[in-house]
Amino acid sequence: METSRGERIETPIVVNAAGLWSPIVAGLAGVELPIVVGRHPVFVVERDAGFGAPHPVFLDLAGGSYVRPESGGLTLTGSLTEDETRHPMDPEMLGADVGLEEATDVLERTGRALPRLAEARYRRGWVGAFDITPDWMPILDESPLRGFWIAAGMSGHGFKLAPAIGEMMADLIAGRTPAVSPEPFRLARFARSAAGGTFVASYLR
Ligand SMILES: Cc1cc2nc3c(=O)[nH]c(=O)nc-3n(C[C@H](O)[C@H](O)[C@H](O)COP(=O)(O)OP(=O)(O)OC[C@H]3O[C@@H](n4cnc5c(N)ncnc54)[C@H](O)[C@@H]3O)c2cc1C
Structure with missing residues (x-):
């Protein structure tokens, strides 16, 4: 080698x-x-002050979203829509910024799974990826x-x-x-x- x-x-x-x-x-x-290296972006939103105790880690396999509570009133969320293979990407793009426009569909699904999160404030998004067989x-x-x-x-x-x-x-x-x-x-x-x-x-x- x-x-x-x-x-x-x-x-x-x-x-x-x-x-x-x-x-x-x-x-x-x-x-x-x-x-296939398939694009899987993730997003962070800020829960509103009245949200209360952090929600649990939650995967909505039927609705196609997941959420994970973070410290500071933040929630990490992404899609479970299995469309990653339709979005092949160069692994060097890992960690690049993602804009609000790409987040819109994902945040809609998140809001359906946990309606209180529909009002959460968008913070940021970045590019993740899976190596998919x-x-x-x-x-x-x-x-x-x-x-x-x-x-x-x-x-x-x-x-x-x-x-x-x-x-x-x-x-x-x-x-x-x-x-x-x-x-x-x-x-x-x-x-x-x-x-x-x-x-x-x-x-x-
Ligand atoms: C948003 C997101 C959420 C996820 N959630 C989960 C989850 O909830 N549960 C779960 O189980 N998994 C989850 N995953 C998947 C999980 O993170 C990956 O499957 C896992 O990290 C892959 O580990 P790995 O060791 O195979 O590869 P990596 O952790 O990517 O390690 C590969 C290493 O190889 C190195 N490398 C590359 N080329 C070379 C080279 N030429 N020479 C030497 N070194 C090299 C890289 O620098 C890197 O350090 C998630 C992934 C993403 C993107």
């Missing part, structure tokens, strides 16, 4: 866990990953290039899955039998079937 500083590292194992950049890193090794489940597998492993395509679930993924990758690489079957996470599953999935369905598996 060669780093951007020109250092060469001899190693029998490389794990590509580069998140949004994982397709680019795989490309350096000549491996193609079926991952065709079935919205991660790829945890050795690639066709021996020794080059993939732990990517988290499809918006990578934070909560991280400890289990770390354990599974360690077991697979060390040749141990993982506690959970690795079959649903094989790279080859996409060659076998035109897998379809959604963010919400992958939540409920």
Whole structure:
């Protein structure tokens, strides 16, 4: 392996866990990953003074929104409309500002889920993104290039899955039998079937 500083590292194992950049890193090794980097903006609103105690973390899977209370009377909100793959983006755009006009649809859905938030004051928005596979489940597998492993395509679930993924990758690489079957996470599953999935369905598996 060669780093951007020109250092060469001899190693029998490389794990590509580069998140949004994982397709680019795989490309350096000549491996193609079926991952779309899809735009997922998030927004912050300020609850009005009469709102009372902070609301709970709340996902409205039917209505397509989620909210998370923040300190200082703020609420983080975003969409659960699964349209990210229709908005592919350059991962270098991560964290860019998003304007109020893009927030309007999202804030309308948020207001339907928690009507008291319909009056909340818009504060700011920025660009987030998911690394999305065709079935919205991660790829945890050795690639066709021996020794080059993939732990990517988290499809918006990578934070909560991280400890289990770390354990599974360690077991697979060390040749141990993982506690959970690795079959649903094989790279080859996409060659076998035109897998379809959604963010919400992958939540409920
Ligand atoms: C708005 C939003 C809300 C989310 N909410 C949730 C949630 O509620 N629950 C949940 O489970 N998940 C959630 N996620 C998804 C979760 O954040 C991601 O799935 C998770 O952070 C991905 O972790 P990762 O380690 O795979 O990738 P990352 O955390 O992106 O790490 C990849 C790392 O690779 C590095 N890298 C890139 N290229 C190279 C290179 N060439 N060489 C070396 N290093 C490189 C990057 O700098 C980065 O540090 C959310 C995501 C967003 C955007």
